[in-house]
Amino acid sequence: MEDLLVGPFSEAETSIILGLIFNTINVKFAKDEPVPKTILVDFFGTQKSMKTTVTGKIEQVFRRHKFRAFCPPETAEIKSVRNMLSDNSTIEQAKHLTGVQDYVLNLAQDPRCHVAIISRGLIDMLYWYEKGLRKGVYAPFHAERVRDQIYELLALNLVDAFFFFTCSVEVAMKREYEGALTQRRGSKMNEQDVAQTMDTYQFVLQGVRENVPELPIFHIDTSDMGVKEAGEEVLKYLLPTICSRFNVPVSRIMPLMPSLIRRHANRSPHFEEQVKFVGHPDESEIYKNGWCFVVEYHQDDIYLSPKDDQPADPLGEVMRIRRDDNGLKFMYKGAQKDSLFSHRFPCSFSVDEAEVQQICKTYKTLAHLTKSRRCFELKSADRLFTLHLDEVEGLGKFSEFRVQGSSVDTSTKILLGLAGNLGFSLVSMLEGNYLSLSLNQKKHPKGCF
Structure with a gap:
């Protein structure tokens, strides 16, 4: 611990x-x-x-x-x-x-x-x-x-x-x-x-x-x-x-102290490197390119503001509570480096219902999004890549390519190449993230679970 x-x-x-x-x-x-x-x-x-x-x-x-x-x-x-x-x-x-x-x-x-x-x-x-x-x-x-x-x-x-x-x-x-x-x-x-x-x-x-x-x-x-x-x-x-x-x-106190979470996440030598595209590829092409299906599940996400005294910044720090088939989890991601390639330092902790209620009372809710997600994996160049086919309620269908990156080893070209193999181009690349899309639509958050 x-x-x-x-x-x-x-x-x-x-x-x-x-x-x-x-x-x-x-x-x-x-x-x-x-x-x-x-x-x-x-x-x-x-x-x-x-x-x-x-x-x-x-x-x-x-x-x-x-x-x-x-x-x-x-x-x-x-x-x-x-x-x-x-x-x-x-x-x-x-x-x-x-x-x-x-x-x-x-x-x-x-x-x-x-x-x-x-x-x-x-x-x-x-x-x-x-x-x-x-x-x-x-x-x-x-x-x-x-x-x-x-x-x-x-x-x-x-x-x-x-x-x-x-x-x-x-x-x-x-x-x-x-x-x-x-x-x-x-x-x-x-x-x-x-x-x-x-x-x-x-x-x-x-x-x-x-x-x-x-x-x-x-x-x-x-x-x-x-x-x-x-x-x-x-x-x-x-x-x-x-x-x-x-x-x-x-982990019980970490969600209540953003400063503790921030220092913990920033100490990590690895970050989450990902890129999103609008739409889904043909699944037959996914299998032809060597991807293996892993799991499909439903996710219910509540996005929270770590800084109540400042306007919401979808590309800044993000906190959320996620409910899926694996239970409840508190998730934190550091600020996104740019609007296209998400280089965030993440960390997460399992929480229970009582802790969720306390967390929701502590922070302002920014958005409440639900989605279905199909997960695929591909091993290439000694790296494990993940493909998520997401369908976000009210926002549409998206494909997310993800890998673990570090300051000395990034995979931007590889991610773009994998996406290109499935028919995606820079034109279909998503600028921003699901939270920014939701806020741009000016949706009113539903509140906590």
Whole structure:
């Protein structure tokens, strides 16, 4: 599902998406039933990368959308861990690791919260063990055993998203020392230490990618960002990831947010390439030219305006609801490149009766057209071409030739050649589309189904 959502998201889009996520995961369960999975997020990163501040902002976003959100303290802030009761570094670091393991294992399914955001979790533990190993604090065999243990825990796939925050050394120094009373560098806040931190994290992440591939890890470089921009960047990746991992039915909200549909369709590398002609060819000629009959069905289409504040543009964006033998479907097509060759980026989603009524209330109806359609297919030059023989009520008979196109591979000449083989010429080519024909006839739309 995550491929339907393309960020960055506006505040209105974020609210709608979060509402759908909440309704999906906020389920009641009996005491003898398994506790539903919690949304578990792990933030980690380098010095002065705004990780801690952004953590609070993301928690705030969830809380203000009714989620029970929880940000446990870093293990270094827990009194029993912070008080160094032993001078044995192996023991003290094991306390941190035990705390993080406790967070991951118990918060992944916690009836008290919907969302838990861990700061400095499992990957951060790998960082500290690697740093200690480089300094000679830990024996190689011990660090290796701990590393393998953490890999095994990561492989359980309990954490839904990891966010690695960084900023450049120069920005880190500026954020730390700009306006400070002294420019004297600290033992852990200096150019060399920040650079070494980045190098160690990159080494650790390479090991994670090799040993636990396909973990949802996202890199947020905040060097040129403020807190708000960094938070928006997190949501850009976090919301689609949650929707994918928790099977959130994103298609339910897409028809209600044209901006989401538009970004999804525009990301597609392929477009719908088609050309229409007035009239039908002799079907015997269709078969002689190698076309194969596929199916015949009836279609009932309601065309909707995605921009109520602007005049209807048949060659612009088009939304419609289609009812046919396959059920109900919401369909979107981007703006047509010209009036003869339709190069539109399409997408579609199945909808139910209740969703149809909501969609019809949201948008202005432009036209209501019904047609019968006979479909033929032809494989040529490693491409699958489609021929539609349409009879549109009140408009007449038309033949539509269609193929999937892309920016590097168009089939205009082939489409015209296929049409010419069936007796069509440029004179009979339809300028516009069914919606433009209907609007030109000034037909009054019937309204919704």
